[in-house]
Amino acid sequence: MVDYRTQGQIAILEVNNPPVNALSIHVRKGLDDGISRAVRDPSVKAVIVIGKGRTFSSGADIKEFNKPQEGPRLTMVGKKLEESDKPVVAAIHGTCLGGGLEIALFCHYRIAVKSARVGFPEVLLGILPGAAGTQRLPRVTDVAVAMEMISTGKHVPAPKALEYGILDKIVQGDLLEEAVKFAKSVMGKPVQPCRLSDQPVKGADRLVQVFDAAMRQVKQRQRGFMAPVVCLKAVRSAAELPYNEGLLRENTLFTELMSSSQCAALRYAFFAERAAQRWQLPSGASAANTKPVPVKSTGVIGAGTMGQGIAICLLRVDYPVILVEQNQKLLDKGVEMIQLAFKDAVRRKLMTEDAMRHCMSNISPTVDMQQLANVDLVIEAVYENVALKQDIFRKLDVICKPSAVLCTNTSTISIDIIASATKRPGSVVGTHFFAPAHIMRLLENVYSKDTSAQAVATVMDLGKKIGKVSVLVKTCHGFVANRMFHHQGQEAALMLEEGALPEHIDKVMEDFGMSIGPMKVSDLSGVDIGWRIRHEVAKMEGVELTSQTRFFRGERYCTLPDKLYELGRLGRKTGKGWYRYEKPGGRVAMVDDEVTNLIKKHSAEMGIERRGISTQEIQERILYPAINEGFRILEEGVAAKPEDIDVIWWYGFSFPRYMGGPMFHASQVGLSKVYERICYYHQNFPYSSHWVPSDLLRKLASAPSPVPISQWMSYSQSKL
Numbered sequence: 001m002v003d004y005r006t007q008g009q010i011a012i013l014e015v016n017n018p019p020v021n022a023l024s025i026h027v028r029k030g031l032d033d034g035i036s037r038a039v040r041d042p043s044v045k046a047v048i049v050i051g052k053g054r055t056f057s058s059g060a061d062i063k064e065f066n067k068p069q070e071g072p073r074l075t076m077v078g079k080k081l082e083e084s085d086k087p088v089v090a091a092i093h094g095t096c097l098g099g100g101l102e103i104a105l106f107c108h109y110r111i112a113v114k115s116a117r118v119g120f121p122e123v124l125l126g127i128l129p130g131a132a133g134t135q136r137l138p139r140v141t142d143v144a145v146a147m148e149m150i151s152t153g154k155h156v157p158a159p160k161a162l163e164y165g166i167l168d169k170i171v172q173g174d175l176l177e178e179a180v181k182f183a184k185s186v187m188g189k190p191v192q193p194c195r196l197s198d199q200p201v202k203g204a205d206r207l208v209q210v211f212d213a214a215m216r217q218v219k220q221r222q223r224g225f226m227a228p229v230v231c232l233k234a235v236r237s238a239a240e241l242p243y244n245e246g247l248l249r250e251n252t253l254f255t256e257l258m259s260s261s262q263c264a265a266l267r268y269a270f271f272a273e274r275a276a277q278r279w280q281l282p283s284g285a286s287a288a289n290t291k292p293v294p295v296k297s298t299g300v301i302g303a304g305t306m307g308q309g310i311a312i313c314l315l316r317v318d319y320p321v322i323l324v325e326q327n328q329k330l331l332d333k334g335v336e337m338i339q340l341a342f343k344d345a346v347r348r349k350l351m352t353e354d355a356m357r358h359c360m361s362n363i364s365p366t367v368d369m370q371q372l373a374n375v376d377l378v379i380e381a382v383y384e385n386v387a388l389k390q391d392i393f394r395k396l397d398v399i400c401k402p403s404a405v406l407c408t409n410t411s412t413i414s415i416d417i418i419a420s421a422t423k424r425p426g427s428v429v430g431t432h433f434f435a436p437a438h439i440m441r442l443l444e445n446v447y448s449k450d451t452s453a454q455a456v457a458t459v460m461d462l463g464k465k466i467g468k469v470s471v472l473v474k475t476c477h478g479f480v481a482n483r484m485f486h487h488q489g490q491e492a493a494l495m496l497e498e499g500a501l502p503e504h505i506d507k508v509m510e511d512f513g514m515s516i517g518p519m520k521v522s523d524l525s526g527v528d529i530g531w532r533i534r535h536e537v538a539k540m541e542g543v544e545l546t547s548q549t550r551f552f553r554g555e556r557y558c559t560l561p562d563k564l565y566e567l568g569r570l571g572r573k574t575g576k577g578w579y580r581y582e583k584p585g586g587r588v589a590m591v592d593d594e595v596t597n598l599i600k601k602h603s604a605e606m607g608i609e610r611r612g613i614s615t616q617e618i619q620e621r622i623l624y625p626a627i628n629e630g631f632r633i634l635e636e637g638v639a640a641k642p643e644d645i646d647v648i649w650w651y652g653f654s655f656p657r658y659m660g661g662p663m664f665h666a667s668q669v670g671l672s673k674v675y676e677r678i679c680y681y682h683q684n685f686p687y688s689s690h691w692v693p694s695d696l697l698r699k700l701a702s703a704p705s706p707v708p709i710s711q712w713m714s715y716s717q718s719k720l
């Protein structure tokens with residue numbers, strides 16, 4: 001796990017723990033033995049710590065977190081490195097994260113290649129750097145930088161780390177050769193000035209202002225999330241206490257966080273997200289045995305809200321995009337909006353002017369679908385209308401080359417239905433982006449009964465290339481995300497007519513931890529989207545939905561969202577929806593009396609006496625129907641595992657990751673309790689089928705002891 005060798009008077013400790021050199025027990029032991037041996041050996045005059053493979057070190061081994069600590073502790077190993085009288089140089093490439101950076105900070109010098117990145121991502125796991133990181137970083141760089149890095153977990157590129165004083169030098173060429181040269185240059189120099197534990201905290205005189213400002217930011221950015229707050233307190237203690245006392249304080253805070261439910265949720269999230277990438281089809285084809293179609297050119301059909309965002313995603317990573325619209329006016333508008341989004345990114349320093357010009361030069365706008373003849377992959381993003389989508393796919397079948405992957409961004413329509421319009425259903429696959437498509441990280445990829453493994457591999461790979469988190473699900477109406485979210489929308493509307501207001505519902509859910517409440521989400525996606533879906537379904541079933549409709553498909557139906565749509569209040573894009581915005585496309589949601597009056601008038605018309613609705617009721621009526629639907633989705637095999645559902649919620653709906661997603665949340669609340677409340681609402685609202693408890697939930701809730709989330713699927717299969 002750590003190879004020890006000498007090169008002249010230099011000892012080299014090479015960490016070798018693929019794939020990312022996590023500091024597992026054998027690595028800590030290897031480093032401990034290695035430094036002792038180097039210190040003992042009189043012929044050794046300097047030491048280099050370096051990582052083999054793709055990275056220096058990704059930090060502590062997260063898989064060891066729930067187990068009793070064995071072997072030397074990281075702080076003990078670090079202390080030995082620091083106490084060595086022979087200079088110790090950390091030679092960094094790839095990533096140097098968490099415990100990896102702590103090890104580097106115990107070394108007397110740090111050099112790195114330009115492409116390296118350093119950081120303390122512990123906060124994203126709900127903990128803090130617990131091997132002296134909170135005490136040592138503010139001694140090597142300014143306390144403000146330390147607070148920012150530790151409370152956000154952001155990776156810092158090597159040139160910035162050099163500027164911050166975290167690195168001593170950036171080297172070019174072979175890292176080990178450069179490290180040897182560097183080690184020779186410091187051989188024999190006293191190491192005492194390089195021991196961070198002896199250094200004062202930098203910028204301690206500004207501690208109070210820096211701490212207050214950082215705390216304000218953290219609380220505003222990440223409401224309810226404990227770890228960043230505790231991280232800041234730990235760094236503050238570095239400036240307030242002597243080094244050894246600071247270490248004890250860090251340890252106390254670390255232990256507190258490590259045992260929290262938020263940390264458990266975030267560890268779950270870390271592995272769940274990676275597990276989602278290991279997709280498998282019922283045929284046995286999987287990520288491991290399927291190659292994607294090479295994609296060099298792309299097409300997007302529809303330059304509306306979603307088409308624009310999707311095109312931006314593709315252009316940003318250098319894919320040429322043929323953008324197709326139904327007429328020149330809408331095409332020009334779409335291109336203009338894309339340009340505006342890029343300009344905004346330039347203004348916010350997220351890209352350079354040159355990069356923007358390059359992206360724009362890669363768009364070929366057209367109203368002629370024939371231009372798509374040679375593209376490798378097309379994404380359709382026209383209105384949510386079955387006949388229209390089928391017509392488009394019929395044409396694509398004729399126009400596109402045989403190897404092309406034909407994707408649809410439909411948010412609800414079964415991929416089977418769309419694919420059936422072509423003679424190559426194997427090439428048709430859902431790529432469900434979330435609004436705003438160039439910002440939201442989720443890509444819900446959807447396979448039909450015919451989708452080929454290669455088409456699936458292609459869209460999963462595309463997701464990675466454009467920086468999305470992809471989750472693969474089986475087709476059905478609404479897939480996973482919208483199928484679950486739909487019930488939230490229904491319940492929210494029903495609560496509005498019973499007595500709640502949009503701002504109440506949003507406040508409760510935002511206090512729960514959602515970054516924006518469901519009514520604001522509806523405004524963001526567009527009130528027309530839901531309207532189109534409901535009316536499309538009604539049309540297919542030969543039903544006319546009117547302002548008087550109270551039941552649809554045997555279910556209680558609330559016409560409020562339809563009334564909003566009929567007023568032209570389509571959400572942010574028209575500057576009015578459940579809220580008022582400063583302008584069309586505006587972001588600041590303001591309570592609008594017109595909406596309050598509309599809701600109250602609607603309740604009166606429906607003969608409903610409005611009542612106060614408690615926080616608990618709002619929370620449960622928003623979350624539990626979605627959770628119940630999540631269990632049905634698992635029962636039907638639409639999602640392969642609960643973890644996939646939770647990934648969809650973090651990235652598609654900004655569900656607070658530190659609460660683990662709706663399915664993990666249910667497991668924390670206790671399935672028997674969740675089941676009991678769902679039964680209660682089912683009794684009270686018998687005309688809403690989303691309250692009919694799922695069989696899988698019932699089975700798991702009645703298990704003799706709680707079934708861990710990782711075993712839900714195997715438990716349910718064993719009970720079939």
Ligand SMILES: CCCCCCC[C@H](O)CC(=O)SCCNC(=O)CCNC(=O)[C@H](O)C(C)(C)COP(=O)([O-])OP(=O)([O-])OC[C@H]1O[C@@H](n2cnc3c(N)ncnc32)[C@H](O)[C@@H]1OP(=O)([O-])[O-]
Pocket residue numbers: 019020022058059060061062063064065069074095097098099100102121122125128129130131133271274275
């Ligand atoms: C217990 C008491 C300790 C007290 C002391 C505290 C010490 C310290 O302060 C705490 C920490 O360091 S906390 C740690 C702070 N550090 C972090 O939070 C860094 C977390 N890691 C990352 O951010 C990314 O993995 C990298 C950027 C390193 C690589 O990204 P990439 O190239 O896209 O690759 P990828 O696909 O992401 O990973 C490849 C495989 O490696 C696996 N794995 C990865 N890291 C692991 C780890 N630390 N561990 C175990 N496994 C880890 C990963 O699961 C995956 O496995 P799979 O079976 O193939 O699925």
Ligand SMILES: NC(=O)c1ccc[n+]([C@@H]2O[C@H](COP(=O)([O-])OP(=O)(O)OC[C@H]3O[C@@H](n4cnc5c(N)ncnc54)[C@H](O)[C@@H]3O)[C@@H](O)[C@H]2O)c1
Pocket residue numbers: 301302303304305306307324325326330381382383384385388392409410411412432433434435524525526529
């Ligand atoms: N808006 C969302 O939040 C969201 C999220 C995920 C998925 N979706 C889905 O994405 C799709 C598009 O939604 P949107 O919100 O971008 O709609 P939109 O109304 O903003 O844009 C649709 C665009 O398609 C164009 N179009 C229609 N017929 C066309 C044709 N024959 N050829 C070329 N272009 C044509 C329209 O002119 C329009 O510009 C829908 O299927 C929707 O369900 C929307």
